[in-house]
Amino acid sequence: MVKMLKKITLILFLGLGCCWANTIALLDMKRFNVKSMKPVNALMGAIENELKNNDGYELRRRHKLLPEIAKEGIDVKNCEHDCLARIGALMGIDLFITGELKKAGNVYLLTLDIFNVSKASIQKTITCRSNNGMMKLMEKVRKKINVVLFESGFIREVSASHIEDSIVASKDTHSEKDGAAVLELVPNVSRELSNKKTSSLDPRDSKDSISSTPLRKEKMTGLMNIEYDEVDIPIRYDLIDDSARKIKNEPNERIEALAERLIKNCANDYEKLRAIYVWITSNIAYDVESYFSDDITYEKVEPSNVLRSKKSVCSGYANIFDQLAASAGISSQVVTGYAKGYSFKPGDKFSESNHAWNVIHLDSKKYLIDCTWGAGNVGEDRKFQFDYNDFFFLTKPEHLIFTHFPEDSELQLLKDGLTMDEFYRLPYVRSNFFNYQIELVGDHHNQYMVDYQLELNFNIPEEIKILCALKDENDKQYEGATYYNRESVKTKIFLRPPGSGDYTLSVFAKKYNDDGKYEGCMDYMIRVPDNHVKNNGYVKLWYDKISEHGITFTEIHSYNYDLNDEVMLSYLCSDDIVFSTKFEDDQGRELEQYAMVQKIDGGCGILVMPPGNDAYTLTVFAKNKKDEGSYSGIAQYVINGLVEGVNKKIYPKQYGSFSSHGGKLNSPMIGDLNLGEDYDFSVYLDNVLEMNVIHDGKWTKLEKTSKGTFELNRLFTKKGKVSLAAKMVGEDKFTTLLEYVVI
Numbered sequence: 001m002v003k004m005l006k007k008i009t010l011i012l013f014l015g016l017g018c019c020w021a022n023t024i025a026l027l028d029m030k031r032f033n034v035k036s037m038k039p040v041n042a043l044m045g046a047i048e049n050e051l052k053n054n055d056g057y058e059l060r061r062r063h064k065l066l067p068e069i070a071k072e073g074i075d076v077k078n079c080e081h082d083c084l085a086r087i088g089a090l091m092g093i094d095l096f097i098t099g100e101l102k103k104a105g106n107v108y109l110l111t112l113d114i115f116n117v118s119k120a121s122i123q124k125t126i127t128c129r130s131n132n133g134m135m136k137l138m139e140k141v142r143k144k145i146n147v148v149l150f151e152s153g154f155i156r157e158v159s160a161s162h163i164e165d166s167i168v169a170s171k172d173t174h175s176e177k178d179g180a181a182v183l184e185l186v187p188n189v190s191r192e193l194s195n196k197k198t199s200s201l202d203p204r205d206s207k208d209s210i211s212s213t214p215l216r217k218e219k220m221t222g223l224m225n226i227e228y229d230e231v232d233i234p235i236r237y238d239l240i241d242d243s244a245r246k247i248k249n250e251p252n253e254r255i256e257a258l259a260e261r262l263i264k265n266c267a268n269d270y271e272k273l274r275a276i277y278v279w280i281t282s283n284i285a286y287d288v289e290s291y292f293s294d295d296i297t298y299e300k301v302e303p304s305n306v307l308r309s310k311k312s313v314c315s316g317y318a319n320i321f322d323q324l325a326a327s328a329g330i331s332s333q334v335v336t337g338y339a340k341g342y343s344f345k346p347g348d349k350f351s352e353s354n355h356a357w358n359v360i361h362l363d364s365k366k367y368l369i370d371c372t373w374g375a376g377n378v379g380e381d382r383k384f385q386f387d388y389n390d391f392f393f394l395t396k397p398e399h400l401i402f403t404h405f406p407e408d409s410e411l412q413l414l415k416d417g418l419t420m421d422e423f424y425r426l427p428y429v430r431s432n433f434f435n436y437q438i439e440l441v442g443d444h445h446n447q448y449m450v451d452y453q454l455e456l457n458f459n460i461p462e463e464i465k466i467l468c469a470l471k472d473e474n475d476k477q478y479e480g481a482t483y484y485n486r487e488s489v490k491t492k493i494f495l496r497p498p499g500s501g502d503y504t505l506s507v508f509a510k511k512y513n514d515d516g517k518y519e520g521c522m523d524y525m526i527r528v529p530d531n532h533v534k535n536n537g538y539v540k541l542w543y544d545k546i547s548e549h550g551i552t553f554t555e556i557h558s559y560n561y562d563l564n565d566e567v568m569l570s571y572l573c574s575d576d577i578v579f580s581t582k583f584e585d586d587q588g589r590e591l592e593q594y595a596m597v598q599k600i601d602g603g604c605g606i607l608v609m610p611p612g613n614d615a616y617t618l619t620v621f622a623k624n625k626k627d628e629g630s631y632s633g634i635a636q637y638v639i640n641g642l643v644e645g646v647n648k649k650i651y652p653k654q655y656g657s658f659s660s661h662g663g664k665l666n667s668p669m670i671g672d673l674n675l676g677e678d679y680d681f682s683v684y685l686d687n688v689l690e691m692n693v694i695h696d697g698k699w700t701k702l703e704k705t706s707k708g709t710f711e712l713n714r715l716f717t718k719k720g721k722v723s724l725a726a727k728m729v730g731e732d733k734f735t736t737l738l739e740y741v742v743i
Contacts, residue, residue: 026048084115089117099111110127113125255323282388317372331362368397447525466491576624593650596654613644652669680712691726695722
């Protein structure tokens, strides 16, 4: 991103107990498994340089500060909170940044603590991880540190170069709280924060206040309108693919000789290209050893050596394709540029070009081919797996530009090319996104600032099923953070992040009849400020079963429920769907009679009541009562009890026949009945001939009212079990529905 020469003041009014920092300093850093001080010094230098770039505070440089501290006889390496507070008071420093750097292999983990001198405590912790060495770590921490200081209220301004293209998804009017943040841009560049739960990121809203290179509306809208029209290319795919895969090159065979054998049965230049692409992607493996050891030489990517070794990196793939195409009489060109490939995450920036592919000149047209990405992929274990991908053969420029940005802008092959800034802001989509013909609805971007809730819209073919996942920077996945709703092809994905920090929202897909794994399609970077609105997430759903049973919601449920009393969870469905529940404590022990299934108009309701001041898990199951199979999970919740002491109130014990016959209990709703008290029984059940209360061997019949309910007033003079039993239409025996205990 081209940095702006001027800065924009962002005034943040926070209902917090901290003050803006005037002076800030970075102290020494602890290190673990980092033998040399060289990377530590480089990292601390990068952090100080980034802090220096902001005019929101005064930076006290380490090389000047440490000698002054030493004169006071203080050893900063063993300095704890009281010691840091004393140094701050002596030196006139408001904030200290301390930290530790850990290394395991090529993985670095940096933890920075922001120490507030006036409070004598750590006010914020920043964590950055890099799987690709120190340079990547430095890049991450440079992007993060000033933004975190600003969002936390420690500094009152931040350079525009630090502000990523983002949004604030502002608070709903009914969610406003004291101390809510108000964000204002000055001068003359402010925009209102709408009172909506959701917002979508649109860089046009921010104008020049965010980027010195504003996105052009028509161009970006055009790219979002992804087209999947079929192009008729004269290729006999099965014949050419089968023939190419059967060809094995001979020892010391020249490129020209291999090309001659590959194109022998080809009827045109398109089939020649196809044969070359299929052969390379089926026979050349990615040279992971050279890539990860940074030992890539000219000799290793020279076409004849690639053919001999059967492995290479991207430039070797591009070079051998170029020479094979030339030997077949087809004009080809090697393209170098930037690609969102291995280990890339939304929000990452490139320091140098990292990929090579090919442009083909044929019949006065130009086409794009990437043999490297067409051959397979490198897993988290750093091993290459052949996994042929047809998408990268004659790829549309409008599709490839989402992941490939050539150094020569002419080779984008677009009518209106992108800038590097615009390339970064495109949503990060993978080839499976196009293979499954997913369409973006509205303007999508690579990252979003979410204060409460985010909504993303797509058109997804009905034969494609999806899965969403939210992970933090440490790859921890969060349940109950996403929800999606589908009506035909129209798909809405909703997100409620669990807390402040940076996350990755991933969307996976596969065909409904595919028993294999879901495949990654797109990722978004989600940034959540410290002053975000707390939310309770979305219910965790088993979407396949929800769809199979035709279950819908009038309003989507939350994932977390903080309860000091009962709540009703409602599901809309046909009368053929029956439900059951499982209520567990945090040790996985099942607790009975704290959830109850009830018939409601148009569906079923689950009453839930926590037994104490702990966290519990409620899992809801369903099945079609016409099926003989077992129940399947459809939904899961976290119930946080806010009950003082122990809640002795429980529901009556419920048997499956109560739910399967559309049972609704009006009273009594408590499972333990008091000795010497009388109770009014009122129950509704479908297709019932007779209903009785059974206690101490005595059967007492309930009377059916004009409303269809069965009712009885009963006084209990003895302790013991009380059963409610019914004889159904077409049955000879009574079936137990509910069970109470007189205590």
